[in-house]
Amino acid sequence: MSDRRLLLTPGPTPVPPEVLHAMAEPVIHHRSPDFAAVFRDVVARLREVFRTQNDVLVFTASGTGAFESAIVNLLSPGDRVLAVSCGEFGTRWQRMAAAFGCEVVPLDYPWGETPQPSHLRESLAASGAGTVFLVHSETSTGVVSDLEGLLAVCREAGALTVVDAVSSLGAVPLETDAWGADVVVTGSQKALMTPPGLAFVAVSEEAWRRRETGKLPRFYWDWAAMRKAQEKGSTPFTPATSTVVALAEALRLLLEDGLEAAFARHVALGRACRAGIKAMGLELYSPDEDRAAVLTAALTPEGVDAVALRLALRDRHGITIAGGHGDLVARLFRIGHIGYVSIDDIASALTAVEEELVAAGVELEPGVAAPAARGAFGTAAAA
Numbered sequence: 001m002s003d004r005r006l007l008l009t010p011g012p013t014p015v016p017p018e019v020l021h022a023m024a025e026p027v028i029h030h031r032s033p034d035f036a037a038v039f040r041d042v043v044a045r046l047r048e049v050f051r052t053q054n055d056v057l058v059f060t061a062s063g064t065g066a067f068e069s070a071i072v073n074l075l076s077p078g079d080r081v082l083a084v085s086c087g088e089f090g091t092r093w094q095r096m097a098a099a100f101g102c103e104v105v106p107l108d109y110p111w112g113e114t115p116q117p118s119h120l121r122e123s124l125a126a127s128g129a130g131t132v133f134l135v136h137s138e139t140s141t142g143v144v145s146d147l148e149g150l151l152a153v154c155r156e157a158g159a160l161t162v163v164d165a166v167s168s169l170g171a172v173p174l175e176t177d178a179w180g181a182d183v184v185v186t187g188s189q190k191a192l193m194t195p196p197g198l199a200f201v202a203v204s205e206e207a208w209r210r211r212e213t214g215k216l217p218r219f220y221w222d223w224a225a226m227r228k229a230q231e232k233g234s235t236p237f238t239p240a241t242s243t244v245v246a247l248a249e250a251l252r253l254l255l256e257d258g259l260e261a262a263f264a265r266h267v268a269l270g271r272a273c274r275a276g277i278k279a280m281g282l283e284l285y286s287p288d289e290d291r292a293a294v295l296t297a298a299l300t301p302e303g304v305d306a307v308a309l310r311l312a313l314r315d316r317h318g319i320t321i322a323g324g325h326g327d328l329v330a331r332l333f334r335i336g337h338i339g340y341v342s343i344d345d346i347a348s349a350l351t352a353v354e355e356e357l358v359a360a361g362v363e364l365e366p367g368v369a370a371p372a373a374r375g376a377f378g379t380a381a382a383a
């Protein structure tokens, strides 16, 4: 068993040492001036990251909870919701809306495909749905959608939008206000470089207006109660105070470098990881494009078990990567390059994959993946 612990899943993600130190500070009370100061700073910085002037609400929850808050604040039983899915998370939101008694109009793609604005336009016209659910980065496949194009279609049709940006915000460009997204949901544990436990919802004026008509019951998730408490520098219920303190540090680090630098780093890491995978002769499953900068998904060679590969990486190299789903569970693996991840991390993971494939009897030239990755990273970083 290796002593090393390298977390290269698409969430949770590694956390910078400064953030871990902040997490270890003495616990503060959530109705104290100390907390109010940190909390106000966090909310202001989150607005910068969302690129919005709208309210950003902070829930102690995972991303799924924050998405549920959107459903119970905006919708009523029987409301028609068009929910786009090209993977696990799109389907989760369809199931969630159905669980609350909404009429779900699915716009489904085979897993791994990229949603098209033209299809959305047709589905919206045919269904007349007043609300649309979109997933920006479908973490189960690595597809990052043309969110700007999809949102433009929704605006044309006058539909309210709820965007799952759980694995995208802070990794790839997302302009909440400029692209006209009504509600954007994300979590602390991905590109925001913070441990799991907090989730955020940006809410537009239009969404606040819609909330007035939503008839689903709400209590913990009530946006109005949260906004009222946040105006006083707190939350209605006890928040994960230490995680808020850690997040303040993570957002400071992120914004000190700048969002554009973060986006460029993710593009470079994505290029690097794909270059390494291709150099090994493996088949990419995630799209071979710069926009797919959140994670790289690939297939093992025929006959090589991806589950065994992941276990070998964990047990012999101390590297945790993610697996696949459904029919692809035996072949698919996913390497996350979100947040606090370096080219050295990616090169190590690729070298470990290469070593384990050779050990499994795959004929490949060892030692090619890391140099290919470093070369692609260097070229991207210099551009």
Ligand code: PLP
Pocket (backbone or CB within 6 Å): 010, 011, 062, 063, 064, 065, 089, 135, 137, 138, 139, 140, 164, 165, 166, 167, 187
């Ligand atoms: N949406 C996407 C795109 C995700 O990647 C995830 C988590 O991996 C979620 C939603 C769910 O978030 P959570 O596990 O924080 O509830």
